[in-house]
Amino acid sequence: MQESQVTLETRxxxxxxxxxxxxPAAVAALFFVKLRDFGFDxxxxxxxxxxxxxxxxLTAVVLVAAVMAVRRGNRKLHENLMKFAxxxxxxxxxxxxxxxxxxxxxxxxxxxxxxxxxxxxMASVGKMRLVYFFILITHILLSIAIIPMVLFTYVRxxxxxxxxxxxxxxxxxxxxxxxxxxxxxxxLMISPYYAN
Numbered sequence: 001m002q003e004s005q006v007t008l009e010t011r012x013x014x015x016x017x018x019x020x021x022x023x024p025a026a027v028a029a030l031f032f033v034k035l036r037d038f039g040f041d042x043x044x045x046x047x048x049x050x051x052x053x054x055x056x057x058l059t060a061v062v063l064v065a066a067v068m069a070v071r072r073g074n075r076k077l078h079e080n081l082m083k084f085a086x087x088x089x090x091x092x093x094x095x096x097x098x099x100x101x102x103x104x105x106x107x108x109x110x111x112x113x114x115x116x117x118x119x120x121x122m123a124s125v126g127k128m129r130l131v132y133f134f135i136l137i138t139h140i141l142l143s144i145a146i147i148p149m150v151l152f153t154y155v156r157x158x159x160x161x162x163x164x165x166x167x168x169x170x171x172x173x174x175x176x177x178x179x180x181x182x183x184x185x186x187x188l189m190i191s192p193y194y195a196n
Contacts, residue, residue, distance in 0.1 A: 008155065008158065008159045009152075009155050009156065009159050009161070012151070012155045016148050016151040016152060016155070017148065019147065019148075019151065020144075020147045020148040020151070023093070023147055024144045024147070026097070027093075027096070027097065027100070030097060030100040030101055031100065031105060034101060034102065034103075034104075035101050035102055036102075042101075042102050043102065044099075044102045044103040044104075045098055045099050045102045045103060046103065046194065046195075048095045048096075048098060048099040049099060049187055049191065049194065050187070050191070051095060052091075052092045052095040052096055052099070052183075052187075053183060053184050053187035053188070053191075055088050055091055055092045055095070056092060056179075056180045056181075056183030056184050056187070057180070057181075057183075057184045058088055059085050059088040059089060059092070059176075059180040060177055060180035060181050060184070062081050062084055062085045062088065063081075063085050063173065063176060063177050063180065064177070065081050066078050066081035066082050066085060067173060069081060079157070082154070082157075085176075086150065086154065089150070092183075104195075106190055106193050106194050106195070107193065108125065108129055108132045108133070108189065108190055108193060109121045109122060109124065109125035109129055109193065110193045111124065111192075111193065113193065113194075113195035128189075132186075132189050132190070135182050135185055135186060135189070136186050138178075138182065139178075139179060139182040139183060139185075139186055142175050142178060142179050142182075143179045143183075145175065146172065146175050146176050146179050149168065149171065149172040149175065149176070150172060150176060152168060153165060153168045153169050153172045156168060
């Protein structure tokens with residue numbers, strides 16, 4: 001049985017690596033390519049950011065509940081909560097992509113929503129701009145790193161290689177939790193500058 005478990009992880013490795021490269025590359029492309037560039041006449045989906053920020057917050061709650069469940073010995077509840085957390089992350093990604101395919105990027109401090117930062121706008125946000133970019137950059141980098149970590153942690157559980165699952169999970173959990181929480185923080189910081 002051990003051989004088939006290792007084979008599952010080995011078989012999934014190429015797929016996990018491919019997904020881990022394709023998703024960040026596709027998301028990065030969204031900042032340069034919009035649906036309107038291909039002749040699609042679509043309305044910006046301005047209603048999505050608070051929804052996907054809420055999903056990030058819910059993901060954080062579910063992750064904490066999942067860890068508490070496994071620490072109490074409730075492996076089935078842990079498994080179900082982790083599947084739910086993965087589902088939430090996938091739904092976040094779909095909404096995030098949909099929003100950025102239809103909407104221009106928002107700049108932190110752009111109070112008049114013209115896409116440019118005047119000297120007055122820069123002065124009004126001051127050092128908070130540095131705080132925002134620190135949180136944003138760490139959020140982005142760790143959200144890229146977390147994709148293969150979550151997938152490998154999940155595959156190890158599916159393979160019933162719980163020793164390796166636990167070992168990787170101890171690293172994956174705090175990073176995934178950070179990404180989920182900072183997703184909410186980034187939204188709260190940038191939301192006053194969204195054009196409606």
